[in-house]
Amino acid sequence: xxxxxxxxxxxxxxxxxxxxxxxxxxxxxxxxxxxxxxxxxxxxxxxxxxxxxxxxxxxxxxxxxxxxxxxxxxxxxxxxxxxxxxxxxxxxxxxxxxxxxxxxxxxxxxxxxxxxxxxxxxxxxxxxxxxxxxxxxxxxxxxxxxxxxxxxxxxxxxxxxxxxxxxxxxxxxxxxxxxxxxxxxxxxxxxxxxxxxxxxxxxxxxxxxxxxxxxxxxxxxxxxxxxxxxxxxxxxxxxxxxxxxxxxxxxxxxxxxxxxxxx
Amino acid sequence: xxxxxxxxxxxxxxxxxxxxxxxxxxxxxxxxxxxxxxxxxxxxxxxxxxxxxxxxxxxxxxxxxxxxxxxxxxxxxxxxxxxxxxxxxxxxxxxxxxxxxxxxxxxxxxxxxxxxxxxxxxxxxxxxxxxxxxxxxxxxxxxxxxxxxxxxxxxxxxxxxxxxxxxxxxxxxxxxxxxxxxxxxxxxxxxxxxxxxxxxxxxxxxxxxxxxxxxxxxxxxxxxxxxxxxxxxxxxxxxxxxxxxxxxxxxxxxxxxxxxxxxxxxxxxxxxxxxxxxxxxxxxxxxxxxxxxxxxxxxxxxxxxx
Numbered sequence: 204x205x206x207x208x209x210x211x212x213x214x215x216x217x218x219x220x221x222x223x224x225x226x227x228x229x230x231x232x233x234x235x236x237x238x239x240x241x242x243x244x245x246x247x248x249x250x251x252x253x254x255x256x257x258x259x260x261x262x263x264x265x266x267x268x269x270x271x272x273x274x275x276x277x278x279x280x281x282x283x284x285x286x287x288x289x290x291x292x293x294x295x296x297x298x299x300x301x302x303x304x305x306x307x308x309x310x311x312x313x314x315x316x317x318x319x320x321x322x323x324x325x326x327x328x329x330x331x332x333x334x335x336x337x338x339x340x341x342x343x344x345x346x347x348x349x350x351x352x353x354x355x356x357x358x359x360x361x362x363x364x365x366x367x368x369x370x371x372x373x374x375x376x377x378x379x380x381x382x383x384x385x386x387x388x389x390x391x392x393x394x395x396x397x398x399x400x401x402x403x404x405x406x407x408x409x410x411x412x413x414x415x416x417x418x419x420x421x422x423x424x425x426x427x428x429x430x431x432x433x434x435x436x437x438x439x440x441x442x443x444x445x446x447x448x449x450x451x452x453x454x455x456x457x458x459x460x461x462x463x464x465x466x
Numbered sequence: 467x468x469x470x471x472x473x474x475x476x477x478x479x480x481x482x483x484x485x486x487x488x489x490x491x492x493x494x495x496x497x498x499x500x501x502x503x504x505x506x507x508x509x510x511x512x513x514x515x516x517x518x519x520x521x522x523x524x525x526x527x528x529x530x531x532x533x534x535x536x537x538x539x540x541x542x543x544x545x546x547x548x549x550x551x552x553x554x555x556x557x558x559x560x561x562x563x564x565x566x567x568x569x570x571x572x573x574x575x576x577x578x579x580x581x582x583x584x585x586x587x588x589x590x591x592x593x594x595x596x597x598x599x600x601x602x603x604x605x606x607x608x609x610x611x612x613x614x615x616x617x618x619x620x621x622x623x624x625x626x627x628x629x630x631x632x633x634x635x636x637x638x639x640x641x642x643x644x645x646x647x648x649x650x651x652x653x654x655x656x657x658x659x660x661x662x663x664x665x666x667x668x669x670x671x672x673x674x675x676x677x678x679x680x681x682x683x684x685x686x687x688x689x690x691x692x693x694x695x696x697x698x699x700x701x702x703x704x705x706x707x708x709x710x711x712x713x714x715x716x717x718x719x720x721x722x723x724x725x726x727x728x729x730x731x732x733x734x735x736x737x738x739x740x741x742x743x744x745x746x747x748x749x750x751x752x753x754x755x756x757x758x759x760x761x762x763x764x765x766x767x768x769x770x771x772x
Contacts, residue, residue, distance in 0.1 A: 209572070210571055212571075213567050213570040213571035216570055217556055217559065220558075220563060221558060287554075287556055288551075288554055289554060289556065291518075291520055291554075292548070292612070293571060294519050295518035295547075295548040295550070296544060296548075296616065297539075297541060297542070297546075299536075299540055462522075464520065464521045464522060465521070
């Protein structure tokens with residue numbers, strides 16, 4: 204554990220000194236605020252319109268922005284040390300390959316998953332504090348939907364990690380992961396051409412994220428509120444498919460990393 | 467008697483149909499400085515990567531400090547350091563932060579070790595200059611700094627003096643001597659600068675085409691690198707016949723340029739000269755030479771190519 208902790212610390216050390224990482228984190232935490240302030244400045248809406256609920260409704264579109272930035276962080280965390288031989292030098296001083304991989308996977312999950320999620324949801328809480336939540340969507344239901352993003356992000360990031368390990372380079376993995384992201388969304392939307400009853404919610408992690416956040420999954424409108432609860436079926440499927448697929452991806456990545464000759 | 471700390475047995479490595487290492491076996495004793503010599507593509511780097519655990523053998527085994535299982539090999543590698551192909555570096559960081567990252571990763575508690583090592587390799591005054599702006603020599607020094615950071619007992623270095631100026635080469639050579647004599651560090655060094663290797667190595671491993679061509683101590687190699695006479699005449703073809711038939715000289719070699727080297731009959735050179743002249747061959751050159759490490763290496767390569 205100490206050895207993996209040292210690896211996590213050293214990856215984090217270089218990560219926090221990396222210009223691309225700092226720029227991505229800045230874009231994540233401040234980008235949407237700047238974007239929204241610009242919209243206010245242009246008169247599209249006023250600052251007092253920005254409730255927590257309004258931000259929540261924009262999440263299905265905004266989430267793609269965050270997931271792409273998180274994907275870049277994940278690719279750099281896992282792949283950045285592959286192309287410059289840092290990983291080779293860790294193996295050559297006797298670190299077990301599983302620990303070398305595990306340390307990087309942890310950093311990728313934290314930055315690409317957890318920190319990305321925090322950045323994604325932070326504006327919602329800020330706007331709630333400033334302008335309150337709103338009355339259209341139940342706050343508790345919205346929080347449950349946001350909480351489901353945690354296992355879903357685990358699955359999404361785990362797939363990014365697998366692709367990065369396969370590619371062996373952080374920069375190229377960003378491109379590959381972006382293409383995979385697009386292909387997954389295209390497949391899910393094309394599937395509906397074969398039948399409206401085909402449920403693609405859990406085919407891909409990004410699709411699951413969009414589905415749990417989208418108002419299309421909400422129920423009927425009563426008065427000035429909408430039925431925003433999420434069914435137990437959706438909750439269980441979100442958690443189970445995410446944990447199963449996410450874990451399978453991580454195990455596959457670990458096996459590939461362990462068995463492959465290093466260049 | 468020194469312990470054997472590296473024992474390579476019948477090591478073979480194939481990449482697809484390409485056999486890069488073919489039944490390689492050798493031992494390395496504690497406290498030695500071993501020169502690993504061979505042309506490009508001979509298999510030197512593949513051997514080093516196998517020792518470092520980056521590459522898995524197709525067959526055969528590697529033993530480090532008596533261990534051949536995965537756990538034992540990893541434990542043994544914690545006593546070693548490597549510099550293979552490109553030295554470790556992160557281009558966007560400076561020398562200090564590069565080594566600091568390594569210090570954290572290796573779990574070295576002493577924070578002063580980074581500055582100590584930078585001073586030792588001559589990078590103490592580079593300040594915040596990013597490594598991507600370093601010269602090749604500076605990068606080599608940083609790689610060496612990383613290699614000595616954890617105070618290893620065995621260092622495996624691939625072309626460590628590449629890119630260094632003559633002053634730097636002398637510095638690094640003295641550094642290796644110090645590590646070996648004072649800190650009892652065992653060194654395995656590959657280099658194309660054979661004249662430098664010959665000044666410090668205690669043992670040599672020659673490799674070509676993925677096969678071991680010879681393993682010698684420095685004393686054994688000196689005995690192999692024998693004296694010879696270099697002969698040139700107006701008719702070298704006739705001269706080589708005369709030397710064999712009339713003088714009974716058996717150890718002779720006709721070089722690519724047509725000149726002749728004789729390795730026996732060295733005390734009969736007057737007789738050689740007279741016999742050639744009496745048989746209508748005029749000697750143009752008769753010079754005594756000693757084969758050095760470079761000559762031996764070139765002989766090995768040419769023999770394999772021939």
